[in-house]
Amino acid sequence: MKAIMKLRKENGAVEVVDIEKTAGPADDEVLLRVHSAAVCGSDVHAYEYIPSYQAFMKVPIVLGHEGAGVVEARGRNVTQFKPGDRVMGESNIYCGHCRNCHLGLTNICDKNLMRGLTTTGVMQEYALFNEKNLHLVPTALSFDEGAAAQACTVSAHGVLHRVSVNAGDNVVVMGAGIIGIVAAQLARLKGGNALLVGTDDDEAARLPIARKMGFQTVNCQKEDVAVYAEKLFGRKADFTLECSGAASAVVSAVDATKKGGTILLLGLVGKDVPFPFAKATRLEINIITSYTSTWIDYEETLAFLASGALDIKPLLSVYPVQEGVKAFEDAVSKKALKPVIRFL
Ligand SMILES: [Zn+2]
Numbered sequence: 332m333k334a335i336m337k338l339r340k341e342n343g344a345v346e347v348v349d350i351e352k353t354a355g356p357a358d359d360e361v362l363l364r365v366h367s368a369a370v371c372g373s374d375v376h377a378y379e380y381i382p383s384y385q386a387f388m389k390v391p392i393v394l395g396h397e398g399a400g401v402v403e404a405r406g407r408n409v410t411q412f413k414p415g416d417r418v419m420g421e422s423n424i425y426c427g428h429c430r431n432c433h434l435g436l437t438n439i440c441d442k443n444l445m446r447g448l449t450t451t452g453v454m455q456e457y458a459l460f461n462e463k464n465l466h467l468v469p470t471a472l473s474f475d476e477g478a479a480a481q482a483c484t485v486s487a488h489g490v491l492h493r494v495s496v497n498a499g500d501n502v503v504v505m506g507a508g509i510i511g512i513v514a515a516q517l518a519r520l521k522g523g524n525a526l527l528v529g530t531d532d533d534e535a536a537r538l539p540i541a542r543k544m545g546f547q548t549v550n551c552q553k554e555d556v557a558v559y560a561e562k563l564f565g566r567k568a569d570f571t572l573e574c575s576g577a578a579s580a581v582v583s584a585v586d587a588t589k590k591g592g593t594i595l596l597l598g599l600v601g602k603d604v605p606f607p608f609a610k611a612t613r614l615e616i617n618i619i620t621s622y623t624s625t626w627i628d629y630e631e632t633l634a635f636l637a638s639g640a641l642d643i644k645p646l647l648s649v650y651p652v653q654e655g656v657k658a659f660e661d662a663v664s665k666k667a668l669k670p671v672i673r674f675l
């Protein structure tokens with residue numbers, strides 16, 4: 332069967348390869364015929380093999396953690412899904428037994444495995460899941476949307492569960508990738524006014540798409556974001572959602588946020604950066620982190636997508652599996668906002 336693998340510990344070295352068909356399922360497992368797998372920012376980091384990934388990621392490995400498809404077969408203990416069901420899978424594999432798992436904080440399970448980084452990923456024709464990590468894809472959604480929904484759950488976890496945006500709040504969203512654009516959509520659904528911040532690179536695809544979706548945008552390489560936000564909103568941001576992972580954005584988030592406001596860190600910076608803690612303290616700015624997502628974030632995201640309240644269709648670019656490497660290259664060059672690779 333076809334799979335997309337990172338083969339060597341260097342920049343690039345991602346190839347479409349033929350590997351032995353996935354065996355199984357075991358008693359507790361579901362075998363998924365993968366239809367679509369989306370390329371995530373972290374897949375791009377894995378492709379580039381940036382320093383913060385070298386420490387923990389396994390190579391060689393089948394990449395990907397955003398996948399959707401059809402249940403092909405199930406083990407004898409599986410009760411929630413049956414062959415033919417359209418499903419998508421969670422990115423993390425949590426243990427279910429540690430203290431955080433019992434508290435529902437499965438995203439920060441003590442023994443978390445990350446598909447496509449620390450254990451085999453979903454960019455292959457057949458993949459195994461535990462049923463507790465699967466969700467039904469509503470009939471209104473395509474497999475492409477079902478796969479990319481995983482990325483949206485990261486925004487949902489942050490915007491819906493880690494902070495509380497209220498009607499009339501001003502929300503600066505740094506980063507115009509899918510996490511940022513969906514975070515902006517969710518902030519808008521909650522009644523907030525969202526301003527999306529991008530860079531020169533984002534002028535090619537991301538910012539025009541964001542504007543088409545009705546968002547105000549600003550290029551932080553051309554304008555001072557804090558000044559721009561204050562002019563636009565009448566005050567600085569009540570919430571700054573850092574979705575870019577850029578070191579400079581983490582620092583400038585402090586300037587964009589009002590006294591007593593909140594910075595939500597959704598992006599993962601490639602390397603640690605000096606942070607103006609004294610300034611943030613004098614402004615009594617709340618700094619909240621948010622990491623991946625939990626079961627409820629998936630259910631809510633899929634419901635929002637099915638109802639049309641969330642829309643990611645304009646963000647997706649589809650590639651057949653044979654062009655899987657190009658999908659990665661276009662993600663790296665930001666030509667494609669959210670590449671989706673089709674295995675069927
Ligand atoms: Zn992802």
Ligand SMILES: [Zn+2]
Pocket residue numbers: 425426427428429430431432440441442443
């Ligand atoms: Zn656990």
